[in-house]
Amino acid sequence: MRLSKLLPAFTLLATVLMPGAAAATPEMPWNSKYQHVGVATCAGSNCHGGQQAFDDAYVLQNEYLTWQREDAHSNAYKLLLTPEAERMAKNLGIGKAEEARECLTCHSDYVPAERRGRRYSLREGVGCEACHGGAEEWLGPHVTDNTHAENIADGLFPLADPVNRGRLCINCHMGSTDKPIDHRMMGAGHPPLDFELDTFTNIQPPHFQVDADYRERKPYAPAAKTWAIGQLIAAEQFLSGLDSERFRDRGMFPELVFYDCNACHHPMREPRWNAGAGGPLGPGEVRLADAYLLMSGHVLDALAPSLAEDWRGTLNALHRASQDSVGAVRQQARALSALIDRALPTIRDAEIGSNQALALMEALARSGIERDAGDYTAAKQIFYGLEALLAHLRQTGRKPGKDVGSAMDRIFKTVDAESRYDPVAMRAGLRQLRQALSGMQAG
Structure with a gap:
């Protein structure tokens, strides 16, 4: 529901x-x-x-x-x-x-x-x-x-x-x-x-x-593999768009559908900006819509770790390129796409166990607390990912307790409506979830 x-x-x-x-x-x-x-x-x-x-x-x-x-x-x-x-x-x-x-x-x-x-x-x-x-x-x-x-x-x-x-x-x-x-x-x-x-x-x-x-x-x-592949495919499509005529220099502004809606369309109240949103970019710098790229980084951390460091470095380079030129963006988009090409066969064949799913949930929650929950689009993707990984745990016979469900309900309430999104409340829910997950890991 x-x-x-x-x-x-x-x-x-x-x-x-x-x-x-x-x-x-x-x-x-x-x-x-x-x-x-x-x-x-x-x-x-x-x-x-x-x-x-x-x-x-x-x-x-x-x-x-x-x-x-x-x-x-x-x-x-x-x-x-x-x-x-x-x-x-x-x-x-x-x-x-x-x-x-x-x-x-x-x-x-x-x-x-x-x-x-x-x-x-x-x-x-x-x-x-x-x-x-x-x-x-x-x-x-x-x-x-x-x-x-x-x-x-x-x-x-x-x-x-x-x-x-x-x-x-x-x-x-x-x-x-x-x-x-x-x-x-x-x-x-x-x-x-x-x-x-x-x-x-x-x-x-x-x-x-x-x-x-x-x-x-x-x-x-299983749910975890479907989620992981889906994130890479969404990232692949986004990068393909950046490297196409859809993302073109039309004068003062490029095609804005590739940019994070929340970078411009946000309420003019506190907090107006959260450190970490948009990678290396600072306040007032319009950022590309990077939610799928951030989630793909977590997938690579868990399932293709040899590519994860290159991914994050190139993603930061993509953000910097977005302040430079369309040509610079396309160059970094191609580099990230090449990493997806290398990662997909590994992810396709991966066996994701319950402990790995728990580790991925911990990584998503931690990223939201430390950085990514400052952006609504990324916060919603964090919630989607947590739900998919919870479903995977159930499929593998690892049943989450009521405390996990309570934390997920709290997280859902924060992302239920963009107009009411509160990153402080989201992070509180993620902290509650991490505590509940630590009990599962200990068990």
Whole structure:
């Protein structure tokens, strides 16, 4: 319940891990050659449109109704018909929101006209094929004896691999060349976007069941690994944006969507600035949005320590470069991206035990107390990470006590609403959590 309150109205889905998956990311569903045949083709009562879950099938078979009744993705297009969307579109001068490509790329399964099947409709919102890939070739075979690998060869997007899944989801949750989201949209009224792969997996109404049969076909990714990979993928996407034409010199200001909202949009009351926020930068220096980069540093500390020192040094260099030039920023962004390329195979194969998860929680809490909780965006990512790592502890049989839950409730209350965020209260909650975690470590 805590997680669902934190997420913006625009949520996207995710699933599970396939060890040993190829490093190369397949073509995204909106760019692949396969035709999108429409949600209606999946909605038959003997396919995914059952009124309730089936006990004797590989899958639940009620996925369509779960999506239609409970999943925000099914309402994504409808949001474009609201007065808020109409006002935003008018502010942007783009005509009707429900007809504007800028909006449809994320609020629908938007593909070129030549790849829209007879039963395809933009009005379905973010439907099955927006994430699972155009079903032209795999729709029929996937209900027979095709293996998962054969379905993927026929165009099914391999969401089982969290690297691929993260790279798909992040397009709408951070923006990309294909799905550009910029500061102009935010200024026109679009809500701020954030992303955390494990949280967004769990907040979505389940349309898959992780049972023995599922684990046999698609091995499950524990929460800690999903969180760790998600942070690196978010950092990768952010750095890719810095090294693209999206981050360009337009005169006095570069593209501001890459900067931390809270560096400018903060209440003019005490405390106005917290030492440590923005790495080496001081008060009044507008900083890049570094929350995912900070979290990735903790991931590397725990799972790829040989890269951690280089990461932190280059991250500080990136912050300094942001006060210099677009070219200098791109140079440091490439250097950080190269470290992610080196780290991802290690993180993919890592086995994260309960003691390691506890150590990561301790590191996140300590970083918030000493530095990072001064920034709301980083504080929220700390909370997301702590929740994912707690879930991992439960998955490994290490049950947190009531004192841990009490501390997490206190932390949640501080990040529940940006307008009320208080770094002093956040740090008090983190201190309480550290005390509770020390009892678990001793146990």
